[in-house]
Amino acid sequence: IVKNVDNGATGSLMIQSITGTFVDNEIITGGAGGSATANIPGGVVQVSAAITGVATSGLSHVWLYRNRLFFIQGGTMKASYLPVDSVTGALGTINLSGVFQRGGSLLFGATWSLDAGDGIDDKCVFVTTEGEAAIYEGSNPAGSTAAEWNLVGRYDLTAPMGKRATMRAGGDLIVATKEGMVPISAAINKDAAALSLAAISRNIEPDWKREALRRISLPWEVIKWPDMNYAIVSLPIAAEGQEAWTFVVNLETGAWCKFVGWATRCIELHDNRLFYGTNDGTVFEGEIAGNDDSQPIYYTYVGSPDHMKTLGRLKTVHQARATFLSSTPFNPKISFSVNYTVTLPTAPDAADGGTVDLWDSGQWDVALWDQAAPQATVSGGQWISIGKTGYVMQPQLQATGFLNQRPDVEFVQIDVTFENGGVVV
CATH class of the missing domain: 2.60.40 (Immunoglobulin-like)
Structure with missing residues (x-):
């Protein structure tokens, strides 16, 4: 049983991984207890939904671009996509092996815009583990014309710190790399060696580069929290004795600070509440009181x-x-x-x-x-x-x-x- 929508005497029961068909008045039970009666005359709708064409266990990243879901096939140079406005169906495949020059594999993809919203100027960005970015425009990857799908260019970044180490700032896409947090808009105009000059983390460049070298074995993550007016960069503890730190930037002024004591292996914003997980599997909620796990801040x-x-x-x-x-x-x-x-x-x-x-x-x-x-x-x-x-x-x-x-x-x-x-x- 996936979900129970309780409307009192009636409701809806959503289930998966079933075998066979239902009969009228059949009692449906789940491992967690409780039961429901199937009312065939009242209507039982069985929906079969699946993604086909590629084993979903091999998909490592997903993002939305022009009303399509795009996926990365982990460990390869291939990306997949679904039909427009669909969450199931047959996956199409894009092979980018001939686009990139440094090897590696695709790490993540994202949408980049020249304005602050979604529109016809949106571009689809593919980034590799080696820090190369391929930018496409168009709305139909299966199209045969440049108007439908076209490679804008391939650009050099430095190695990204993780597939979730990105942030949207207006329409621009910010990528956390070994050199700092670099806007994609800067990557198309500057050599990779000069990108640190355009990084929004330039004010803490020595600290950033030092921690990037020390903690590169584990993926970093970036979360933007608009209500708190800051973005937080996780610094996972990758070796014994490393400090429990995170970098935090004020979204309005660009000023940086450091949160001490947050051992952020992963981090997520849910229902406008910030949660992070540690290496030992503990989950904490941040910014809810004046203490840090009962210790003074x-x-x-x-x-x-x-x-x-x-x-x-x-x-x-x-x-x-x-x-x-x-x-x-x-x-x-x-x-x-x-x-x-x-x-x-x-x-x-x-x-x-x-x-x-x-x-x-x-x-x-x-x-x-x-x-x-x-x-x-x-x-x-x-x-x-x-x-x-x-x-x-x-x-x-x-x-x-x-x-x-x-x-x-x-x-x-x-x-x-x-x-x-x-x-x-």
């Missing part, structure tokens, strides 16, 4: 090195204060590093947010279950003694929120008082 910001408009002068930062806009409790700590050497103090303890209005913690007839969410207010403003001396300064902010509540804190600005040293001749 430490938020860390390190600013860019700043000469503070006095290049080459020794200076001492005496005091600093930070301003925040927040609606949830948090504990901040301000510090400075000097002369390009980042040194962070111990992170602050978790904030005390109380348990009065938390489900399963608040007292009955006391907690306000329907209480409106608190409004964000300006906080901070207290001067903190720093006492750091150097030529170049880097402001640092560490914050720890309330363990049982997802934080809502915005770092607005930091003010500093400092003194320049005298010039010795």
Whole structure:
């Protein structure tokens, strides 16, 4: 039994892998318990649906292009496709062995558009394990004319990090490669050696390339989460001792950060909720509270090195204060590093947010279950003694929120008082 649609006294039972036919009033049961009575006069419809032409066990990837489902035949240079608007039927086959030059096999396919939607300018992209991309246009792979199916060109990327390591940005297709996250639109205009200059991950290029070399034995994945305004790049743990990290990019500003403690072997967005699986088969849901599997989450910001408009002068930062806009409790700590050497103090303890209005913690007839969410207010403003001396300064902010509540804190600005040293001749 695949699915039960319960309408009360009647309903629909969807089943598969059956032998024989039904008779009126036959009792249908499943291994998980429960039963249903087949009502032949009322109508029992048996639908036989299958994909033929290629063994489905050999299909390794699927995507939608111009109302057709396309498939990759794993380990080969062949792709398959179904008729328009179909999920079953006979598969057609495209052999791309003569298109690519570096060998390998097809890894994945996708749709690339010159605008932000689906339309007649959409193109079908095939990418190999060796980092070659073939781009086709047209709507009928079985057609005999260029208007129906036409090879636009073959372009060089570097090796992709996985068949699910892609992301749509508007109409463009972003592919995570060894050199970074590269738009297909850049690949058609630049040599493969220069693609890192066009990568949206350029700001973290050294970190990206280092982790790509360390973790290339396992496939990476990319998930875009529009409601949270970020995209997350999984960094699977491929060897003993590797850190549980993920790269995260702000979709609006392009700023990058690193999530520590997320051992993401695979990752998926379902019903606008983020889930990821680890190497040991555990599934976690992300961004639902202020703790990481019951452990505090430490938020860390390190600013860019700043000469503070006095290049080459020794200076001492005496005091600093930070301003925040927040609606949830948090504990901040301000510090400075000097002369390009980042040194962070111990992170602050978790904030005390109380348990009065938390489900399963608040007292009955006391907690306000329907209480409106608190409004964000300006906080901070207290001067903190720093006492750091150097030529170049880097402001640092560490914050720890309330363990049982997802934080809502915005770092607005930091003010500093400092003194320049005298010039010795």
